[in-house]
Amino acid sequence: MLRSDRLIGLVLDSFFPRRCVGCGKVGEFVCPECLAKLPRLVRPLCPRCGRPQASGIVCPSCRQRQTEIDGIRSVFRFDDVIRKAIHELKYRNLKAISPCLGELLANYLSANPLPGEALVPVPLHPRRLKERGYNQSRLLTKELGRRVGLPVIEDCLIRVKQAQPQVRAADVEERRRNVADAFACRDDKVSGKQIILIDDVSTSGATLESCAAALKKEGATSVWGLTLAREIHN
Numbered sequence: 001m002l003r004s005d006r007l008i009g010l011v012l013d014s015f016f017p018r019r020c021v022g023c024g025k026v027g028e029f030v031c032p033e034c035l036a037k038l039p040r041l042v043r044p045l046c047p048r049c050g051r052p053q054a055s056g057i058v059c060p061s062c063r064q065r066q067t068e069i070d071g072i073r074s075v076f077r078f079d080d081v082i083r084k085a086i087h088e089l090k091y092r093n094l095k096a097i098s099p100c101l102g103e104l105l106a107n108y109l110s111a112n113p114l115p116g117e118a119l120v121p122v123p124l125h126p127r128r129l130k131e132r133g134y135n136q137s138r139l140l141t142k143e144l145g146r147r148v149g150l151p152v153i154e155d156c157l158i159r160v161k162q163a164q165p166q167v168r169a170a171d172v173e174e175r176r177r178n179v180a181d182a183f184a185c186r187d188d189k190v191s192g193k194q195i196i197l198i199d200d201v202s203t204s205g206a207t208l209e210s211c212a213a214a215l216k217k218e219g220a221t222s223v224w225g226l227t228l229a230r231e232i233h234n
Contacts, residue, residue, distance in 0.1 A: 018096075021034075021081060021085045022037075022085075029085065029094075029097045030081060034081045037080070037081065038076050038082050039077040041077060046058055046062055048071050048072070049061065049072050050202075050230065051230070069197075069205070069208055069209050071114075072225040073226050074228070074230030075104055075108040075228055082228070085100075086200050086228060089200070090200060093133075095134060095139060102139075102142075102147065105144045106147035106148050108226075109144070109196075115194045115222055116150060116194050118194075119144060119145050119151070119153070119195075120152075120153050120190065120211075121137040121152070121199070123138075123157050123183070124137075124159060126159075140198055150196070153189050157183060157211060158183065159183055160181075160182065161179075161182040175204045176206040178206065179207050179210040180210060182207075183213075185214050185217065188218055190215050192219055192220075192221060194221055195224070196224050196226050197211055197226070198226055201228065201230070208225035
């Protein structure tokens with residue numbers, strides 16, 4: 001017997017067929033042709049922030065400061081079809097695309113393992129969560145956890161300070177100030193664990209850094225950030 005959610009999905013697909021967010025072709029949210037063209041982030045990268053770095057060693061920006069996060073990795077550049085896909089999930093209520101995007105994260109993590117015993121989604125401020133109705137990072141984390149067999153700890157990390165969206169910040173320093181002390185852990189579920197922190201997009205890494213500080217304050221032994229996409233500024 002088909003599970004009820006699978007049956008509902010089949011019914012919805014019959015009335016509202018899935019279309020590729022890139023080319024509009026009916027069938028999948030990201031068709032094979034568009035999938036093959038997605039702008040992947042490949043080595044050489046800075047081993048800390050994960051930005052493209054021709055030398056493959058720590059980039060000048062990371063050498064200038066100490067960080068709580070052990071490293072950040074992203075699957076794609078935040079461009080073209082992947083940008084459209086994330087916007088559909090984040091702003092257009094297309095929650096049905098989260099399994100597709102979660103699978104892309106899982107494929108990356110399987111090919112590029114990170115130290116991790118549990119997954120933690122980057123939380124939204126309660127006010128923004130109420131406005132949107134869901135946390136896109138939580139959806140991605142749950143899909144990823146199902147595919148790679150890692151538990152999801154989704155209720156320990158909270159956002160205690162609402163700030164303007166990071167994309168509106170003028171520069172990296174403003175983004176860091178924007179999210180300084182914005183997160184807290186309300187229990188010790190992460191204590192003694194290696195954590196992989198999940199978000200949809202990394203703009204400067206400041207949000208992930210602030211989350212990592214809160215997680216390590218409650219005893220996480222390591223924190224790596226993994227995002228679906230990364231803003232790359234020239």
